[in-house]
Amino acid sequence: MTTPIPLLINPKAGSLFRSGLKAWLDTHRADFRLISTRSAEDLTEKARELAESGEPIVAAAGGDGTLMCAAQGIIDTRAALGILPCGTMNVFSRELGIGSRRFDTALAAMRGDVRQEVDIFTVNGTPFLQLAGFGPDASIIRRITPRMKKHLGAASHVVTGMQVAVEHHPIITVTLPDGEQVCGTQVILGNGKRYGGEGHLFANARYNDGLLDAAIIQLESTGILFEVISYMLMKGATDRNTTDFTQLRQFPSCTITAEATLDYQLDGDYAGTILPGESAVIERMPHPLRICVPATPEPVTHFGRLLAHPVLETMRKQIERMKEAVHQLD
Numbered sequence: 001m002t003t004p005i006p007l008l009i010n011p012k013a014g015s016l017f018r019s020g021l022k023a024w025l026d027t028h029r030a031d032f033r034l035i036s037t038r039s040a041e042d043l044t045e046k047a048r049e050l051a052e053s054g055e056p057i058v059a060a061a062g063g064d065g066t067l068m069c070a071a072q073g074i075i076d077t078r079a080a081l082g083i084l085p086c087g088t089m090n091v092f093s094r095e096l097g098i099g100s101r102r103f104d105t106a107l108a109a110m111r112g113d114v115r116q117e118v119d120i121f122t123v124n125g126t127p128f129l130q131l132a133g134f135g136p137d138a139s140i141i142r143r144i145t146p147r148m149k150k151h152l153g154a155a156s157h158v159v160t161g162m163q164v165a166v167e168h169h170p171i172i173t174v175t176l177p178d179g180e181q182v183c184g185t186q187v188i189l190g191n192g193k194r195y196g197g198e199g200h201l202f203a204n205a206r207y208n209d210g211l212l213d214a215a216i217i218q219l220e221s222t223g224i225l226f227e228v229i230s231y232m233l234m235k236g237a238t239d240r241n242t243t244d245f246t247q248l249r250q251f252p253s254c255t256i257t258a259e260a261t262l263d264y265q266l267d268g269d270y271a272g273t274i275l276p277g278e279s280a281v282i283e284r285m286p287h288p289l290r291i292c293v294p295a296t297p298e299p300v301t302h303f304g305r306l307l308a309h310p311v312l313e314t315m316r317k318q319i320e321r322m323k324e325a326v327h328q329l330d
């Protein structure tokens with residue numbers, strides 16, 4: 001008889017049904033103690049209560065955003081995070097070898113004894129798991145309204161992208177711990193290698209080296225900017241293959257300022273705007289996050305890489321939405 005693992009879950013989340021996790025959980029009732037959550041804050045609070053009561057593993061079902069909420073609750077404790085990756089992209093879970101929607105692998109990781117320590121960085125105190133973006137990428141996300149997302153889906157990025165393309169992009173200054181200053185118009189900070197799906201942006205990034213990987217891109221034109229990002233995504237950026245427009249750096253902390261208002265995003269969600277004279281302070285949290293990972297990582301196949309392509313992911317999302325609508329009619 002194995003002890004059930006506490007699992008934080010939003011029983012109303014569409015991803016539960018879309019990903020097949022609901023059906024999988026029905027066949028694994030003895031493995032988990034389901035704990036319903038009402039909101040992101042509630043999830044963080046319940047994760048903290050479980051960890052402080054001495055639970056060795058606190059599991060959460062969801063995408064990267066949900067995992068970050070659970071992580072915030074347990075980061076200063078001895079508990080390890082168990083991941084049931086039922087989001088759309090599951091970037092973090094892929095990077096840790098759990099794969100996307102591989103629930104059997106995820107459970108084996110929780111029952112096993114391999115724990116991976118992962119650095120967590122914060123922007124003005126707010127933590128992120130995978131990525132932070134300062135500049136046009138964040139402005140594009142900020143302009144997407146829930147209405148646009150509903151009617152246009154992934155195409156909303158194209159519409160707001162065109163609006164942002166004609167704007168002036170302020171010069172961003174990144175000040176490193178040794179005082180060196182690097183300027184650009186788009187700054188991307190990565191904790192791991194991936195940007196989305198299986199696209200590797202930072203070829204040399206590691207989760208547990210205490211350092212963030214940064215790309216500081218110096219371009220006026222948004223069109224070329226996104227071409228540069230796509231090139232980096234295809235090749236995995238290293239010092240050898242980036243253009244003169246892109247500077248790659250690794251550092252444990254930095255400060256970001258800009259000459260005009262500057263939007264930023266954390267893990268793909270708009271997170272705030274820095275005004276002239278203000279700064280964003282990026283720091284590492286004192287303790288790493290411990291995560292249950294499989295002894296053997298899920299292999300990434302060519303087919304898996306293809307399936308994780310953003311266009312296919314968007315199509316799959318649309319089909320799953322339809323399936324979910326049918327499910328709700330039942």
Ligand SMILES: [Mg+2]
Nearest residue numbers: 206207209211
């Ligand atoms: Mg690192």
